[in-house]
Amino acid sequence: MKKENIKLVVVTAVVFITGAVMVYYVMENPTDSMVERMLSGENIWRAFREHLVIVGVSMAGALAVGIPGGILLSRPQFYYIGKIFENIVNVGQTVPSLAILALFYTILGLGFNTAVFAIWLYSILPILRNTFAGITSISDEVIESARGMGMSGRRILTRIELPLAAPIITAGIRTAIVINVGTATLATFIGAGGLGDLIVTGLSIRRNMIIITGAGLSALLAILLDFWIGQIKLRLVKW
Amino acid sequence: MIKIENLTKHFPGLDRPAVNKLSLEINEGEVCVLVGPSGCGKTTTMKMINRLHEPDGGEVYLNGKKASEMDEIDLRRGIGYVIQEIGLFPHMTIKDNIATVPRELGWDRERINKRVTELLDLMGLDPEIYSDRRPAALSGGQRQRVGVARALAADPPVMLMDEPFAAVDPITRARLQNEFLRILNKMDKTIIFVTHDINEAIKMGDKVAVLREGELVQHSTPEELLDAPANEFVAQLVGRNRSIKRLHLIRVEDIIEEDADKYSVAAGNGREDIKKKLSESKVGALMVIDEEGLLLGRVDEQSLEKEGETAGELADEIHDQVTADSTLNDSLSVMLESGEGYVPVVDEERGFFRDIITLQDLLQEVRQG
Numbered sequence: 001m002k003k004e005n006i007k008l009v010v011v012t013a014v015v016f017i018t019g020a021v022m023v024y025y026v027m028e029n030p031t032d033s034m035v036e037r038m039l040s041g042e043n044i045w046r047a048f049r050e051h052l053v054i055v056g057v058s059m060a061g062a063l064a065v066g067i068p069g070g071i072l073l074s075r076p077q078f079y080y081i082g083k084i085f086e087n088i089v090n091v092g093q094t095v096p097s098l099a100i101l102a103l104f105y106t107i108l109g110l111g112f113n114t115a116v117f118a119i120w121l122y123s124i125l126p127i128l129r130n131t132f133a134g135i136t137s138i139s140d141e142v143i144e145s146a147r148g149m150g151m152s153g154r155r156i157l158t159r160i161e162l163p164l165a166a167p168i169i170t171a172g173i174r175t176a177i178v179i180n181v182g183t184a185t186l187a188t189f190i191g192a193g194g195l196g197d198l199i200v201t202g203l204s205i206r207r208n209m210i211i212i213t214g215a216g217l218s219a220l221l222a223i224l225l226d227f228w229i230g231q232i233k234l235r236l237v238k239w
Numbered sequence: 240m241i242k243i244e245n246l247t248k249h250f251p252g253l254d255r256p257a258v259n260k261l262s263l264e265i266n267e268g269e270v271c272v273l274v275g276p277s278g279c280g281k282t283t284t285m286k287m288i289n290r291l292h293e294p295d296g297g298e299v300y301l302n303g304k305k306a307s308e309m310d311e312i313d314l315r316r317g318i319g320y321v322i323q324e325i326g327l328f329p330h331m332t333i334k335d336n337i338a339t340v341p342r343e344l345g346w347d348r349e350r351i352n353k354r355v356t357e358l359l360d361l362m363g364l365d366p367e368i369y370s371d372r373r374p375a376a377l378s379g380g381q382r383q384r385v386g387v388a389r390a391l392a393a394d395p396p397v398m399l400m401d402e403p404f405a406a407v408d409p410i411t412r413a414r415l416q417n418e419f420l421r422i423l424n425k426m427d428k429t430i431i432f433v434t435h436d437i438n439e440a441i442k443m444g445d446k447v448a449v450l451r452e453g454e455l456v457q458h459s460t461p462e463e464l465l466d467a468p469a470n471e472f473v474a475q476l477v478g479r480n481r482s483i484k485r486l487h488l489i490r491v492e493d494i495i496e497e498d499a500d501k502y503s504v505a506a507g508n509g510r511e512d513i514k515k516k517l518s519e520s521k522v523g524a525l526m527v528i529d530e531e532g533l534l535l536g537r538v539d540e541q542s543l544e545k546e547g548e549t550a551g552e553l554a555d556e557i558h559d560q561v562t563a564d565s566t567l568n569d570s571l572s573v574m575l576e577s578g579e580g581y582v583p584v585v586d587e588e589r590g591f592f593r594d595i596i597t598l599q600d601l602l603q604e605v606r607q608g
Contacts, residue, residue: 145326148289148399149340149389150315163330239330239373 008231015224019217026213038201038210048217050112050193054184055177055221058116062123062176067169069124070131071157082132089125097122097183105190115192119183123176130172134165163236170233174226181222185214195221240267240429241288241397245297248283248453257283259453260297265446267396270423270430272444274437274476280453281433285399288431289318301397316340319390319398319428323406326386327374333359333385334370340393358388361422380411387419391426398430404439410576413569416442421564421587437476441465442487442566449473461488482605486568489604491561491584495594502583502595503528506535506551513538513550522581522597527554532591534560534583561596562587567604570596 001009023044030036037043073082101118108114138161146156162169188196198214201207243263249256258280265271273281286292288299290311299306306314327336337358338351346354359366362384374382383403390398404412420443423430434440440447441461449456449464449472457469465481465488468474477484503526504513516525517540524539527550536554547553559577561570564587573582581597 139325141322141325142328145320145322148291148315148320150312150343152312160328
């Protein structure tokens with residue numbers, strides 16, 4: 001097996017085993033009956049699954065909008081709009097994630113949809129910004145020589161611009177996914193469930209074991225997804 | 240072949256046109272150099288030929304066909320395009336870079352591979368070594384060669400070259416220029432070459448077009464440019480030392496006398512032979528060659544004080560040589576660089592020793608001019 005594949009398998013296995021051992025340990029050694037009820041296999045799995053769905057749906061949506069949006073803004077005719085947008089995004093990113101959730105709660109009400117919508121919006125920003133920045137940072141000479149050799153705009157996009165911007169775009173996706181998994185723990189405040197349920201419940205009844213389980217699982221999820229995207233980049237970007 | 244008629248380009252926000260009613264005719268197989276100070280419109284003119292810029296007035300004809308009526312993608316695929324080294328695609332291998340246009344044209348894999356190998360050989364880059372490298376792993380000169388190879392890939396009849404040698408050091412530049420001229424001589428390409436360097440223009444061009452503020456000032460052969468500058472501007476561009484400039488026009492092979500015998504000894508010859516021939520050599524040194532005539536080193540009086548019996552054992556290494564297709568100016572640079580009054584001349588293809596060229600030879604040429 002190739003060295004990079006070994007790394008992929010080993011790190012993935014370590015993260016999975018750490019998660020499994022942690023879950024097994026807290027289920028087998030509950031400190032009292034309240035902890036036992038909160039940390040039942042069924043309850044942990046429900047929170048984890050809800051978390052995954054929020055992350056999955058909002059990330060898929062963010063990729064579907066962020067990358068094409070970034071490409072569109074990088075076209076010469078939209079370049080100035082893109083620059084303005086980049087600034088808006090930078091300001092938008094400074095709004096705390098909890099505030100975003102709270103804001104959309106006042107507009108859209110409680111529930112899963114509000115959480116996914118808010119987190120989606122929040123995750124688009126780094127992807128869109130990096131796609132735009134990645135493409136516009138390619139030197140003019142490279143694009144000009146591609147045009148001069150008779151490549152069409154679409155071919156230049158797929159064969160030159162996207163491959164050259166790939167490292168920056170994937171960096172944006174990694175940023176987005178880490179923010180996304182973290183922000184999804186706040187979804188519990190607007191009744192959308194997720195691993196945040198464990199953390200908030202643990203806090204309110206002062207049971208550290210529950211807090212650590214929720215926090216630990218979401219951290220492991222973030223680490224794993226970030227690592228996977230990094231691995232995808234390694235395989236895509238060979239120069 | 241290429242006819243430019245009243246070509247005009249006005250960039251928004253500038254008070255004078257970048258190119259103003261420029262007319263120029265370039266014959267088939269000719270190298271036409273556009274030269275002038277920056278901002279004279281030479282690059283803009285060139286980019287209107289493959290329509291990277293659309294003209295505001297006038298027309299470019301390619302073989303009688305209006306460029307403006309051709310499909311711009313087809314037009315560009317039929318014109319080789321070389322810009323400074325940064326134009327290579329950094330994420331692609333050398334092979335993929337060269338294969339760009341053939342791929343766009345839909346050639347099959349086998350044909351592409353064959354063509355890439357052929358071009359790398361032509362450029363003196365070993366395909367085994369360089370095919371799968373990326374541009375970052377190449378030197379400036381090598382990248383430049385790849386750039387030329389890429390433009391030649393689909394064998395276009397016309398080539399546009401925008402300061403192709405500007406980003407490399409002077410020595411490499413002189414070598415690339417000579418190599419490029421050699422390659423060109425084998426092909427029948429019509430070439431538009433843009434440079435701001437008048438020496439390069441004189442050396443590379445069959446015709447030189449001097450531009451100033453978007454207008455054509457003089458279009459003539461390099462000789463005419465030196466002999467009869469059209470006005471003060473051209474005279475200043477060419478400079479006062481015109482007889483030295485003429486050294487760019489003459490090739491070493493045109494003046495050497497093929498006296499390889501007089502200035503060389505075989506590696507197997509002994510001390511007596513060396514002494515005898517040294518006394519006849521007007522530069523006080525001899526070139527040591529092997530059976531095939533390849534240059535191995537040099538011997539002079541001092542080498543005779545060393546241990547050893549044959550010329551091969553006594554020889555010192557040679558660091559400087561010129562190929563027969565170099566210009567006299569190239570050999571002058573090499574002489575100044577090495578501090579010697581002569582430099583050995585070798586065959587540009589097989590590398591065997593042909594003659595030596597001396598400072599006196601150069602002075603004589605300057606005087607005659």
